[in-house]
Amino acid sequence: MVEPLAGEITVYFYAILFARYPDVRRLFPQGMDIQRDRLLRALLRVVELVDDPESLVRFCGQLGREHRKFGTLPAHFPAVGECLLDTLARHAGPAWTPETAAAWTKAYGIVAQVMINAAEQDAAVRPAVxxxxxxxxxxxxxxxxxxxxxxxxxxxxxxxxxxxxxxxxxxxxxxxxxxxxxxxxxxxxxxxxxxxxxxxxxxxxxxxxxxxxxxxxGPPMGDMVLDAAEHSQLLFVAGGTGLAPIRALIEEVARRGGHHQVELFLGARTAAELYGVDEMLRMAQRHHWLTIRGAVSHERIPGIRGALPEVLVEYGPWYEHDAFLSGPAQMIASARETLTFHGTSPRHIHHDPFETPVLSVP
The missing domain is CATH 2.40.30.10 (Translation factors)
Known part of the structure; x- marks a missing residue:
């Protein structure tokens, strides 16, 4: 009922929150556009996961730990809940029945408590920042x-x-x-x-x-780590600065003695944008288990030409590999679809979330 009014809802929510509880304003950045979008997506995620308690608790726990760096305290949750429910009531109109209000009140209470518990447990073992x-x-x-x-x-x-x-x-x-x-x-x-x-x-x-x-x-996040791999053969696919975590994973393979066979594909629109290839080639000279290929999609030069997903098909199949993908969201989505279509199990395809990580967990 309220999703089509998303922009209006988030503006109203933060307006009444800051008016009623001005001390909370210091926790937020001056520009609120991104923050408003994150609030809406977090609410939608809670609704999506309401019938999946395990995933809901995992999501809210991550959200609670992530909020530590903002300076969020348990005392802030009642204020947010009050303003959130008043905002939903205002914009839902006749759909906001006593039963709906009771359901949202209970849901918010559970979400808040899970977030508070996760934050307190996290505070016992590490700093917030x-x-x-x-x-x-x-x-x-x-x-x-x-x-x-x-x-x-x-x-x-x-x-x-x-x-x-x-x-x-x-x-x-x-x-x-x-x-x-x-x-x-x-x-x-x-x-x-x-x-x-x-x-x-x-x-x-x-x-x-x-x-x-x-x-x-903030604290480190993400599950795209070497221990997630089940196969000894690894496929690394990187576009642009997506090379950063792939480079770290290659260093980790070397630290562990090079017991994996690694195929690395680097992609860019032009040869000039083929970021980091010289350093990767030097690493390949030092490590016999590392093979590197660069692909350019928008320029005719000697070597491999084409978008990374197309190149992967040419050099595949990859169903006996664990695949690690990093780069622009469109490239990751296309490569994932291509690999899955050609037989790679989805559980053997690893990549970071596309957007704000804590709001994009599986």
């Missing part, structure tokens, strides 16, 4: 910069995972980036960041960040 100093910055062309940071304290993670980052120039705006390296002895993490049009955080990291600046990291 990690300050990290920029120790190295290298421009890579085409609006890409390689940013290396050193967290202030131990930061355990697995190769292939991604991290949310907040910059000092845009407080409370968090964006997600994959770590481009396996865990190092010195504890540093490297990110490959592309400045996107209108991207305040990516633009700041690429064009403004310098050695000595301090950013903040």
């Amino acid at each position: 990690w300050p990290a100093t920029v120790v190295h910055r290298v421009p890579r062309g085409h609006g890409i910069a390689e940013i290396t940071v050193r967290p202030h304290g131990s930061y355990p993670y697995a190769a292939g995972q991604y991290v949310s980052i907040e910059t000092p120039w845009w407080p409370r705006r968090w964006r997600y980036y994959s770590v481009a390296n396996a865990p190092r002895e010195d504890g540093t993490l490297t990110f490959h960041v592309r400045a996107v049009a209108g991207g305040s955080v990516s633009g700041a990291l690429v064009h403004r960040a310098s050695v000595g600046d301090v950013v903040r990291l």
